[in-house]
Amino acid sequence: MRRPSFGAISLALIPFLAMCFSVSAWDRVHPMILGLPFNLFWLLSWIVLTSVCMWGVYRLEAPQIAKAEGRRENAGRAQ
Template identity: 40%
Template structure:
């Protein structure tokens, strides 16, 4: 397995592993409770991470050439 694909586990850890630490209502970020902001931020970060993996994965380049 290619090493760039290991980046795909980061959103999983961020969403599920970080929730117990940010499970609070009182601090608001952009008008959202901290937990909601945390999850929205990870959804956006997941899109960015998937784009990076797609861009640098050598298997994609091999498929494009055939």
């Protein structure tokens, strides 16, 4: 069982820090951005940034995943 790399885990923790634990820092009305209250604008931006972070995680993990799958296929042939 392969564990995700340190880099991947750290990158995946960023959305949790930004959208969950830091709530008292961004839960405010002002400054309003694009006509939205600051907290709503912050969360909407982080929805997009969460996808960006997870795309980064995917790219970081992809080589290891491919390697692991190759290994399994080889093992399958050996049997």
